[in-house]
Amino acid sequence: MTGADLPHRILLGPGPSNCHPSVLQAMSRPMIGHLDPEFLKIMDETQALLRQVMKTSNRLTLPVSGTGSAGMETCLCNLVEPGDRVLVCVNGVFGTRMADIVERLRGELHTVQAEWGTAFEPEAVARAVSEVRPKLVAIVHAETSTGVLQPIEDISRIVHEAGALLLVDAVTSLGGAPVETDKWQVDALYSGTQKCLSCPPGLAPVTFGERAVAALDARKSRVTSWYLDMAMVRKYWGSERTYHHTAPISMIFALNQALKLVVAEGLEARFARHRLNQRALVAGIEAMGLSMLVKEAYRAPMLNAVRIPEGADDRAVRAALLQEHDIEIGGGLGPLAGKIWRVGLMGESSARENVVALLSALEKILKAQGVRVRRGAAKAAEAVY
């Protein structure tokens, strides 16, 4: 079970991304207790690294013991009480998922919709906020189902002028594009480990600011989920160290190492790398004669929605990429199923050689399928560097 029995994939889907060997190696550290003083040091260090990467001084910053969706559920189930008015901005799968969770929590759900593949105009959100007067507004930063990057600052101003809290989904953006938790005055934010942090899936970093913590403290009812109840989880991650549940120790080793790599590269350098590789990919895609779903101004640098050209067989193309080239890309979800491919260039996966390998392979496969594409995609991409 050394990995020799598994293919080595180039992971260019919507996540997980490829992991640096040192991150995988970190999980081989010998097991240690979840209350061992040596492990508590690693917890403290991991929280400090998370604050650096999330650009926040929030004390209540920690990795939830579940994947990104557990982070979404943690933020919502702690901030939403039955009857609370919540406005969810929906322009893709993950906004839809937040709305679903709010209903399960018996929140009073209101949504504002934008077409999948587009971002929200601040005016549209302002109108909805003034109509609904919500306690909480929830929005996705980088919609993994469409590749849209949502500007947050104007939305934040609108939400706070109305006295509401702002919850941001940064699952796909964290570590690949600026996430300015404090500067943007985001009240609560969650992420995942397997996207631009290039750590295996299994943890969901979350952070809660002062106003959000005040809302937790002011709850009238207990949180429906025992497992995700921040009132208890925060005591284990805080100075009390009260046992709640056994932390996923090896996963925290991995996250610790992944965050060290992010900080060592430097956030600005990392963001620039993501932008550069996206520019190269888009140059290649357009050189082939294909087109992008999302307008340039709103493209998330780590998730590229490529329109499937006429005549191409979505599944057959993806299967050929995987089986013949060991390259994974994602298909479309919901209304975009069969209409787009989702090409992730996240963390370790965001690399020149991956861009070139994908473009060459895609060109070859499409031609073999009889789809008319122009030559020279890889060359066009190379020209960007």
Added chain:
Amino acid sequence: MTGADLPHRILLGPGPSNCHPSVLQAMSRPMIGHLDPEFLKIMDETQALLRQVMKTSNRLTLPVSGTGSAGMETCLCNLVEPGDRVLVCVNGVFGTRMADIVERLRGELHTVQAEWGTAFEPEAVARAVSEVRPKLVAIVHAETSTGVLQPIEDISRIVHEAGALLLVDAVTSLGGAPVETDKWQVDALYSGTQKCLSCPPGLAPVTFGERAVAALDARKSRVTSWYLDMAMVRKYWGSERTYHHTAPISMIFALNQALKLVVAEGLEARFARHRLNQRALVAGIEAMGLSMLVKEAYRAPMLNAVRIPEGADDRAVRAALLQEHDIEIGGGLGPLAGKIWRVGLMGESSARENVVALLSALEKILKAQGVRVRRGAAKAAEAVY
């Protein structure tokens, strides 16, 4: 970050236990997508191994993407609807936790209590069942807070004669003592990975039998938790392979390998090893003049509650074990805090050399603290082998 920077602990607490190097190594396998055909094969294989170890043919058998407590919450939040009458058997921390979760789910909570450190008499449960007429009865198999192993068969008969469902917590017992899901007619059962399976914490194996699945299918309300909603999770682990959330891939590699080791050793041989090492530990403890909390007939073979002798400083003893001998044991919880030590002999940690090392170290530390203990604990233990 190779582990050279961390101490190598002998983990004899209530979990995590030590992991076999091949299990830690399995997590270093290169990352792969959660819908990759090669990963789907590993999922299928892991489910088949889980069924073998859980002694069940239940189709709906899978590892939940969270630690053991997430398994508890999964079973309860899927089986309990608001207003459902639930009887929880409480004789320790984990029964208490189940009761807490039932309340959060707005179930109608009833409890039957037994003194911590004792097991339930079937008659007591029978009386409670006939009074309450519950939809669901929940009970802990091996109570990690006390070291009691609860016989399940009689309870199961009583529960089913009353037409109720039986939920069993097998977090600590699975892989260390017989867990006969089908033979005992358990309707739903959850476990954790970091106890007798000797896999890092991070997954919660669960299994649902036919009657439990019928209850899931007959729900009138949606499950409060999106993340743990079996209606969706089962479609990813079933033949549909519908994306729900990104599975914790590396953790599933680890569980797969840990289960292979369990099966290779053989369940009966593994149970015998756990019993033998417990007998040796108890012989040593009693030779020292200390005593066990739980009567012999109800001792869980993997979790030993040792009464702290008069004059011993609980925390100082545990700190000395950790710092001077690299041995972790656990303290008591709740009403047993300061009164017992919890010595886990789970999975890889259940080994002759660990029993002897602990007894020698404990004798030395207690003597240094001026506690009167008899000599020859290690020798008494060795005599058992």
